[in-house]
Amino acid sequence: MKNALEWTLTDQTKKIIIQPKKMSIFQQCTLIECIDEVTNTHYLLFFYKNNFLTARPKTAYEPTSFLAQIETKGIHINAPSPLFSLSVHPGLSLQIIPFNQLLGQIKRHYSLAETALIFSYFDSYIPHVKLDKILKDFFFSYRRNGQLTAAYRLAMSLLARGYEQDWLLQSMKQPDYAKATKQYQYAPAALLSSDPIYVEQICFNDQRPENHELLLTIYTNEANNIHALMLNIDKWTKNPTRETYVDFTHTLSSHLEEDDVLSCLLSLQETVPVTSGLHQDLYERLTKKLKYQQAIQILLTYSFPLSSEQQNQLPTVFESVTLAHFDVPIKDMIKRMFALLKDQPILLERLVRSALPALFQSYDLASIHAWLHEANSKEVHIPILNKLNEMVALLDEPDKQMELGHHYFELAQYEKAIDCFNWELELQPNQQEPLQWLAKSYQQLGKTEEAKTYQQILSHMQGSP
Structure with a gap:
């Protein structure tokens, strides 16, 4: 599937057309990698709970950075997928916001703990000393105000994110955090009402069944459909069984329109085995929509059984397609056709x-x-x-090349037919039949000059006494 989705990115007065390539989620963050195909520059779009923050050119990063964590621990999908247009509406204009301006905007809309967490995402872009100062100021402002639980909560969210700095680890060892420390010894479900941010981080890092359900609860409460969908897609593709496929498609249908469900399933066809039931279902959905070219592409690429009704429908489906347009190795295509059409x-x-x-x-x-x-x-x-x-x-059989040439001609293999007729002409230079067929073959190839030459030779031979 071709990716036709594009957005406009504004960098001061400069307008950049970008297309999405990859989406990643990790804890509360969504990251979309895009490309400016004119300059081949890659950009990263940063979101917090699906709210756009800013964009930055893709950069090299350290193994302990946030970008490294989202790459190694996150959930990813590649374009094209309907989830991209759910994240950012097609044609929407996005802006690269300077960090000083961004910090002010975030502080107006989020708590200090969330602001600290969000700014830790940019540790590959903000100098280490500067970022550390910003986060320390947030942490110690809670302490100065006597808000020890809030300070501890901020520290726990940064650590769960992977921001493990010495000053943070040392500060949390202070005796006056003993009460807060006990609170965080409970199971994640017990902390959901007091610290949903931390619970989401812990559950994302450890997606055992009970934590997976907690995550879905959080995403449902926040109406965070993107994270809920990617979580379910990731879970099913890691264990894609026919038994769980119906529930999986039902989940997709509860969030997406029918055409988007189809697009999402199409994007998964190369990642799961045919035993999952996905490919057979895709074939059924596509034939119902009369999208026969796509349906046959899947049928010829993957080996899955057809129902009696689908088998009887094959003549109608194949009559509507052109085999030359399929992106399937021709040998594999033929082998699959023999298996499908044996009756x-x-x-x-x-x-x-x-x-x-x-x-x-x-x-x-x-x-x-x-x-x-x-x-x-x-x-x-x-x-x-x-x-x-x-x-x-x-x-x-050297003396039967004329007969072989006739067969090649019937199969529209005119170049090979010409080789055979030329061989016959060398053996029988006084025979008219090879000349006739050479003229016909060149005519079929659109080589009128060559066809005329052999016709003239034939006419001369026929006119000779």
């Missing part, structure tokens, strides 16, 4: 014949003959195989 020889005959021109572009007659017979494990009787048998038998 429909007329259709199989037509499809094999239509595939032969592409086969002859890459393989010689003997090779095509050998693996067509290998693909025909059910021994389906179709005329084209008999013809190929005859042609292979003629390959080593």
Whole structure:
């Protein structure tokens, strides 16, 4: 699927058209990697709970940085996917906001603890000393105001995020945090009402079944559909079974429109096995929408069973497509067609014949003959195989190249037919038939000058006493 989604990114007065490449979530953050295809520059869009913060050019990062954590511990999807347009509406204009201005905006909309957490995301962009000062100021402002629990909560969220600095670790060892420390010894569910941010971080880091359900509860309460969807997609693709597929698609349908559900499932086809049930369901959905080209692409790429109704529908589906347009290795395509159409020889005959021109572009007659017979494990009787048998038998018969040329001509392999007719002409220079067929072959190739030459030679020969 081609990714047609694009956004406009504003950097001061400069307008940049960007297209999404990858989306990642980690705890409360969503990160979308985009590309400016004009300059091949990659940008990262930062979101907190799906609220856009700012954008920055992609940069190198340290192994302990936030960017490293989101890459190694986050959940990822690649474009195209309907989730990208859910995150940022198509055509929306985004702005690169300077960090000083961004800090002021964040402080107006979020608590100090959330502001500290958000700013820790930018440790690959803000100098270490400057970022440390900002976070220390937030932490110690709580302490100065006697808000020890709030200070401890800020520290715990930074540590859960992975911001493990010495000053933070040492500060938390102070005896006056003993009461707050006991609170954080409870199970995550017990802390949900007092510190949902920390609970989300802990559950994201350790997605055992009970923590997974807690995460979904948090995302539902926040109407955070993107995180909920990516969490469910990640869970199912890690254990993609036919038994859980119905519940999985039901979850997608509860958040997405029907066409978006289809797009999402299409984006997963290369990541899960056919035993998951996804590919068979995709084929069913696509044929119902009369999207036969996409349906056959999946059918020829993946080996999955068809119902009796789907099997009976195959002639209608195949009549509506062009085999040359499929992105499937031709040998794999033929093998799959023989398996699918073993009970429909007329259709199989037509499809094999239509595939032969592409086969002859890459393989010689003997090779095509050998693996067509290998693909025909059910021994389906179709005329084209008999013809190929005859042609292979003629390959080593020098005095029968005229007959072989006729076969090639019938299969529209005019260049190969010309080779055969030329061979016959060398053996029988006074015969008119090779000249006739050479003129016809060149005419079929659109080489009118060559066709006229042989016609003239033929006319001269016919006019000679």
